[in-house]
Amino acid sequence: xxxxxxxxxxxxxxxxxxxxxxxxxxxxxxxxxxxxxxxxxxxxxxxxxxxxxxxxxxxxxxxxxxxxxxxxxxxxxxxxxxxxxxxxxxxxxxxxxxxxxxxxxxxxxxxxxxxxxxxxxxxxxxxxxxxxxxxxxxxxxxxxxxxxxxxxxxxxxxxxxxxxxxxxxxxxxxxxxxxxxxxxxxxxxxxxxxxxxxxxxxxxxxxxxxxxxxxxxxxxxxxxxxxxxxxxxxxxxxxxxxxxxxxxxxxxxxxxxxxxxxxxxxxxxxxxxxxxxxxxxxxxxxxxxxxxxxxxxxxxxxxxxxxxxxxxxxxxxxxxxxxxxxxxxxxxxxxxxxxxxxxxxxxxxxxxxxxxxxxxxxxxxxxxxxxxxxxxxxxxxxxxxxxxxxxxxxxxxxxxxxxxxxxxxxxxxxxxxxxxxxxxxxxxxxxxxxxxxxxxxxxxxxxxxxxxxxxxxxxxx
Ligand code: ARG
Ligand code: ZN
Numbered sequence: 001x002x003x004x005x006x007x008x009x010x011x012x013x014x015x016x017x018x019x020x021x022x023x024x025x026x027x028x029x030x031x032x033x034x035x036x037x038x039x040x041x042x043x044x045x046x047x048x049x050x051x052x053x054x055x056x057x058x059x060x061x062x063x064x065x066x067x068x069x070x071x072x073x074x075x076x077x078x079x080x081x082x083x084x085x086x087x088x089x090x091x092x093x094x095x096x097x098x099x100x101x102x103x104x105x106x107x108x109x110x111x112x113x114x115x116x117x118x119x120x121x122x123x124x125x126x127x128x129x130x131x132x133x134x135x136x137x138x139x140x141x142x143x144x145x146x147x148x149x150x151x152x153x154x155x156x157x158x159x160x161x162x163x164x165x166x167x168x169x170x171x172x173x174x175x176x177x178x179x180x181x182x183x184x185x186x187x188x189x190x191x192x193x194x195x196x197x198x199x200x201x202x203x204x205x206x207x208x209x210x211x212x213x214x215x216x217x218x219x220x221x222x223x224x225x226x227x228x229x230x231x232x233x234x235x236x237x238x239x240x241x242x243x244x245x246x247x248x249x250x251x252x253x254x255x256x257x258x259x260x261x262x263x264x265x266x267x268x269x270x271x272x273x274x275x276x277x278x279x280x281x282x283x284x285x286x287x288x289x290x291x292x293x294x295x296x297x298x299x300x301x302x303x304x305x306x307x308x309x310x311x312x313x314x315x316x317x318x319x320x321x322x323x324x325x326x327x328x329x330x331x332x333x334x335x336x337x338x339x340x341x342x343x344x345x346x347x348x349x350x351x352x353x354x355x356x357x358x359x360x361x362x363x364x365x366x367x368x369x370x371x372x373x374x375x376x377x378x379x380x381x382x383x384x385x386x387x388x389x390x391x392x393x394x395x396x397x398x399x400x401x402x403x404x405x406x407x408x409x410x411x412x413x414x415x416x417x418x419x420x421x422x423x424x425x426x427x428x429x430x431x432x433x434x435x436x437x438x439x440x441x442x443x444x445x446x447x448x449x450x451x452x453x454x455x456x457x458x459x460x461x
Pocket of ligand 1: 137140142157159291292313314382
């Protein structure tokens with residue numbers, strides 16, 4: 001028995017420290033098996049929908065929540081393992097009946113009343129209240145998760161901060177739709193991913209509801225609470241509604257960065273196919289320090305002057321990252337390489353010379369420790385390779401196949417995998433289908449590495 005446990009532990013790193021003692025009846029969870037974050041998630045769960053009710057008061061670092069998860073069992077389940085580093089758990093129900101649970105470390109372990117057979121659909125309801133865990137990304141010291149600042153709260157979760165404010169299967173491979181019910185004091189605005197379906201004042205509080213109908217990874221869900229001005233410019237082509245949330249008093253030049261959203265939507269749709277959601281916009285936080293993040297339908301920005309290229313980058317992630325989500329964190333280049341290459345597509349559409357941009361990417365790549373595009377460590381996820389080697393891989397492919405086929409490859413890849421998780425092999429399947437062996441040969445050395453191929457120069461654009 002001991003030997004067996006040891007073998008299991010080696011094959012699949014434990015989601016909880018081996019020293020953690022569990023209450024009787026509970027077993028240590030194995031994790032989903034992501035190559036970078038093996039402890040996160042549970043491969044036995046397919047969460048299809050999160051219904052989240054969150055109540056918050058700006059200035060108070062506390063959230064009261066109720067999460068109802070609709071789940072499909074992917075195998076027989078005698079224990080349900082969720083990621084949750086959040087506030088104290090008040091109660092847990094499975095299919096409406098109280099269930100035993102243990103909140104240990106960053107896991108919420110739940111015992112259903114009986115074994116849930118593979119294929120069974122069931123719900124888990126978790127009520128909780130308290131202060132979300134402080135979670136810093138060790139790779140870049142960025143604070144992740146639910147963040148309370150002077151004027152309100154916001155969410156910034158990539159890669160693993162979502163489980164600081166709601167219990168979830170916190171791996172990008174398991175996407176889900178969301179219903180959000182947000183409750184904040186009068187005078188404040190709550191805005192979130194998805195379409196606003198309801199807003200009502202009651203007893204000094206504002207209740208607002210959002211529906212995110214298309215599945216997204218948990219890190220892409222966002223909520224912003226603050227004193228905002230909501231700006232809704234005329235709809236972009238294709239009937240996409242644009243709504244931005246700017247903190248009161250945000251300088252006009254900071255807002256102006258986002259004036260080009262309709263034009264950007266048009267240019268990107270021309271390469272990738274239709275924008276994947278009915279709404280888009282940005283929420284600017286009061287914090288000037290944070291990084292911009294591609295939160296679904298509502299990208300998050302710091303309160304400082306950003307470049308149009310960054311605005312464009314986060315918009316491109318709505319296709320690559322949010323709609324087509326990662327099957328594994330090690331292949332995050334499928335997000336960052338595409339969003340970075342989109343910057344070039346935009347620059348080109350604006351009549352700019354793209355040669356300096358390509359040279360800059362190549363120089364940054366040459367300065368960084370070279371690796372192939374599949375990352376092996378968390379600190380590599382957002383390095384120069386994911387962004388610039390990824391972008392240059394796409395450029396090399398484009399120069400080989402030409403613009404017409406390149407557009408066909410991009411739009412087919414998007415159409416085939418939208419709303420699903422992707423691996424590099426999925427992209428290569430499409431590349432091979434349209435471009436044949438020559439196209440695969442052109443992109444191959446960029447993928448495998450570590451040597452950096454020569455910067456492709458010839459081209460017809
Ligand atoms: N995905 C973001 C962007 O490039 C970067 C996030 C980087 N850092 C982090 N700790 N998640 O738009
Ligand atoms: Zn990015």
